[in-house]
Amino acid sequence: MNGTAIENFVCVIFNVSFMNCTWHVGRNATEDTQYFLYWRPPKKEDVTECQNYIKDNCGRHTGCQFQNVAIENSAYFLVNGSSSEKSIQSYEKKIILFQIEKLTPPLNVTVNCTEASHRCSIWWQPPRTSHVKIMNCFKYEIVIENKADAEKNTKIASETKAIIEKNSYLYESFSSGKRYSVKIRAADAGFCLVSRNWGEWSTPVEFGTQQVTSTSSYMLYLIPGLTAGLTLFLCMTVRAYLKNTSATVPQPRDPFREPSPVDFQTEYMNLLKKQGTEEIIDIEEVMECK
Template sequence: MNVTAIENFVCVIYNISFMNCTWHVDMNTSGDTQYFLYWKTSRKEDFLRCQNYMKDNCGRHTGCRFQNVTIEENRKAYFLVNESRNGQNILPYRKTINLYEIEKLTPPLNVTVNCMGVPHSCEIQWQPPRTSHVKRDICFKYEIVIEKKADPEERIKNTSKTERIITGNSYIFDSFSAKKRYTVKIRATNNHCLVSENWGEWSTPVEFGREQLTSISSYTLLLISVVAASLILFFCIISIYLKRVLTVVLQPKDPFHGISPVNFQTDNQFTKHETEEIITIIEEVA
């Protein structure tokens, strides 16, 4: 019996839970030849058939895409590829793979650069890549690449690159110059755990240096200007308010203010009337 004629069977897990499996087809096979992929993650399970094939120009299956793939520590996966060719009995291609070994690690997360502390140095920090089966930071080591960029505005033409292999989630770059521009990128690999030995994906380059410091300075100046304007306006309002309050308090009060002239006349008339009555009583007694 013939064996299924495929070569270079490779599977890769990426973005935590997606998996692609591909293979090369023998170009000398007949046009009606077709290939079918099956897989399972336990000997006790039944094989599952691929539902999303990749095809070549002749319509032959050359790969399969899987979703929601879960990696468990030391969990093996079993693959087989069947070949259909004119009703012949053909032995399937078989392969067993440790799933953690075929994972393409995601880039390290949240890469930040802080150059505001000690002069001529920057602290670069990041978080471990995302994975479905490893939760310990010590399981990763990193390659960090810092590149000094050319800057026509500052007439800096030469470039240089700093490469380091480190553990941990931070690195002190002590060759920093505020007049130069830099980029940093990081990728991860295994550090004595059940993690793929292959290097993962690079993080998006982060720029820092002259442009970053200029941006920070501009923001700081804008913030200071807004705060200063707010304080001036506040003191002006307080000054006007206090001036009005003091004017009202210190103004002397008129002791005759509010006495009605009508009331004054009424009192005089009442006094005169009483005097006249007293005089009349005295005359009658005499």
């Protein structure tokens, strides 16, 4: 019956070897309609059913996830269905796999700036693929933004875009007093088995002399300082407490013998000398603890 076959069948290959295929339920399909996807991978004669279906809220199959997909030549897809109320139309499609690949971002983006010449050299490596071994197969779109300055309440001052066919770029508008970011994506240069659609953007790389220090950076310096100060405070407190509790307790005197003035003076001088020695030892111990 017309309108019961799936609609909007789309497949995308990403992250080198993963593939997702999705579709919509036919506009005239009944609620109990269920779909089943079969496909024949490149260089294989056997047709296999999807092993990992994507389902909607009603439990109907609306997609399939594949792993370890080899991007070679083309693949054949068949989606049929079943229903207790009516016959379901089949859907067939042949897809050239490299055309549906979403290229990964270019790798290892590196920036080296020279303040005197106001230039920055930018390098990168081609995106990861399973079937392309030639670096010249790619063209690149590079975007360089002059970053906003929150303190000066300024928005993005400029944006530079360029499309090049090599894996390096010379940026000649560098100012040492500003901050920049660069991101790059890749596509087919026109003569290889690569998707002509632009791939994923690389993670922005920031460069320039004005760097924003994050809260975590401050904590890296603050935490060790607080720890050292707290350790010193506790050490001095414990030392003072031990000094007070371990003070020399005078021995009980003989009630039948009163000390003479000479004995009292001698005992007093000995006590002063002993206390002075303890203070010197305390100071040395505190310094060692610090």
